[in-house]
Amino acid sequence: MKVAKFGGSSLANATQIKKVGEIIKSDPERKFIVVSAPGKRDQADTKMTDLLIQMGDSYINGLQYEDDFLRIMDRFAEITEELNLSNELLNEFESTIKTVLTKDQIITDKLDAIKAIGEDSSAKIVSAYLQSLGLDAHYINPLDAGIIVSDEPGNAQILPGSLAKIYSLHQKDGILVIPGFFGYTEQGKLATFSRGGSDITGSIIAAGVKAELYENFTDVNSVYSVNPNIVENPKEITILTYKEMRELSYAGFSVFHDEALIPVIKEKIPICIKNTNNPDAQGTYIVSEREVKEDECVSGIASDTGFCSLYVSKYLMNREIGFGRKLLGILEDEGISFEHAPSGIDDMSVIIRERNFPPAKEAIVLNRIKEELHADTVSLHRGIAIIMVVGEGLVNTIGVANKAISALAEARVNIEMINQGSSEVSMMFGIQSSDIDRAIKSIYRAYFEKNN
Missing domain, CATH: 3.40.1160.10 (Acetylglutamate kinase-like)
Structure with missing residues (x-):
């Protein structure tokens, strides 16, 4: 049936x-x-x-x-x-x-x-x-x-x-x-x-x-x-x-x-x-499950535009209990949903769809983060595109990330953000939207056309 x-x-x-x-x-x-x-x-x-x-x-x-x-x-x-x-x-x-x-x-x-x-x-x-x-x-x-x-x-x-x-x-x-x-x-x-x-x-x-x-x-x-x-x-x-x-x-x-x-x-x-x-x-x-061949660790490459990146930096952020929760709480207060939130020791980026972060909210959110969280640096970058390299074999394949990074370098595309590890089946790269076609073509050649 x-x-x-x-x-x-x-x-x-x-x-x-x-x-x-x-x-x-x-x-x-x-x-x-x-x-x-x-x-x-x-x-x-x-x-x-x-x-x-x-x-x-x-x-x-x-x-x-x-x-x-x-x-x-x-x-x-x-x-x-x-x-x-x-x-x-x-x-x-x-x-x-x-x-x-x-x-x-x-x-x-x-x-x-x-x-x-x-x-x-x-x-x-x-x-x-x-x-x-x-x-x-x-x-x-x-x-x-x-x-x-x-x-x-x-x-x-x-x-x-x-x-x-x-x-x-x-x-x-x-x-x-x-x-x-x-x-x-x-x-x-x-x-x-x-x-x-x-x-x-x-x-x-x-x-x-x-x-x-x-x-x-x-x-x-x-x-x-x-x-x-x-x-x-x-x-x-x-x-x-x-x-x-x-x-x-x-x-x-x-x-x-x-x-x-x-x-x-x-x-x-x-x-x-x-x-x-x-x-x-x-x-x-x-x-639900499939057999993964060693030479086919990547299934597909997807891309989408219309994102922005909210960047927040504060010295010793990692020691401040509840910092991430407070930051995301400010977005929640303002009715803004986020997509990804990769972080480092002293900094954190929050990826948001631009349609969910209207310009009218920009100054309010940035000021609240500075005043309430005492951040050292707060900035918003619009015009971001994301590229997802997807495949069940990613987690067990050595050098798979290097292929994508090298391909972006060959295409002379600057990487704004990388998020690997939050998903076993995908790697995410943030780049400028204007570079999207060039980046995708280069990554596709690296995984599907080159004999490596």
């Missing part, structure tokens, strides 16, 4: 949805289907979720929103007409949008309800199309599926007890099509996961029904060892562990949401990343 999740590129238009139908039809073990909102039809196109957000923002701010509404309806009409589906679906979508826009509720709740329309409508379209193929398919609302989440609009978390409710889906006949990206609170209020959260829904359903396999269909044949937009024709990865995939996803591998692994990790359900446009390709399997 399989759970199959289809991403936005797999549902962008009627042609893609027909491919989805053939994939589902070809394997009767694909009983639970999770869908995203329609994605981009081409590079210049706009994702359905972005159109919905744009419309919602305009409506809430009293601006003209009718053009966005028409674009959304035209997009749905194009899909349903090409699939020869009933006009009743279009009428339902129009009614849903108008009801959500005019409903009296707080802004965050309204925006979540607007964003969820894309996935919800996708599920109804796919369900109706599968029925037109003669399959016994049914749309299932996340509330009826048992997806109960915390009351955190835009960042909902699955609640304990939900998986037991989801398991009862086994009692339903046929193919069940479930919209991704959102669930319902215990009070019955809709709440979305973080962006890209349909992967999370798929993982939750797979864990809940105790699937033998969770298939995640996207638009690539496999996960690559490095971003193919930076390195031409990179090596494909056939198998990864949960730890490796989580590290790679966190640091910029957009093929899989980094939070989506958590439910399946607990149940040890294997994942397979597959291509809707080439479903017979092997894909990439993500499993």
Whole structure:
């Protein structure tokens, strides 16, 4: 029994949805289907979720929103007409949008309800199309599926007890099509996961029904060892562990949401990343454990931009009990979450995503650190990128760090920060964002192209 999740590129238009139908039809073990909102039809196109957000923002701010509404309806009409589906679906979508826009509720709740329309409508379209193929398919609302989440609009978390409710889906006949990206609170209020959260829904359903396999269909044949937009024709990865995939996803591998692994990790359900446009390709399997070959200690190299580094130095910092706690406490007071905190004897760096550290908070935080912690030096450096070298073999391989450091030196890239040891499967380097492409190419050559 399989759970199959289809991403936005797999549902962008009627042609893609027909491919989805053939994939589902070809394997009767694909009983639970999770869908995203329609994605981009081409590079210049706009994702359905972005159109919905744009419309919602305009409506809430009293601006003209009718053009966005028409674009959304035209997009749905194009899909349903090409699939020869009933006009009743279009009428339902129009009614849903108008009801959500005019409903009296707080802004965050309204925006979540607007964003969820894309996935919800996708599920109804796919369900109706599968029925037109003669399959016994049914749309299932996340509330009826048992997806109960915390009351955190835009960042909902699955609640304990939900998986037991989801398991009862086994009692339903046929193919069940479930919209991704959102669930319902215990009070019955809709709440979305973080962006890209349909992967999370798929993982939750797979864990809940105790699937033998969770298939995640996207638009690539496999996960690559490095971003193919930076390195031409990179090596494909056939198998990864949960730890490796989580590290790679966190640091910029957009093929899989980094939070989506958590439910399946607990149940040890294997994942397979597959291509809707080439479903017979092997894909990439993500499993709990794998055999590591000596000459393949590194699985992948990920990178992400948009970080800043908060540097704090104080003589004899290591002797001051509670210094780190107080420093992080200041960030907590100001509502700033951090990513990493490598430290030395007299200094400490805190890596923060720039979006979480608005310039308006900068002077406040720096002054508090100086005055409350009596630091000798406090500075903030923006425009930082991180590079993650990931592999299960890192911990047992001699000289693996030297390869990356030498590669960065060859590329004439200055290392702002190194964090090795906090994870057994990754090394992290901080560099200037402007050097990212040059750095990645050099590190890739060191691990995957040179005969060392």
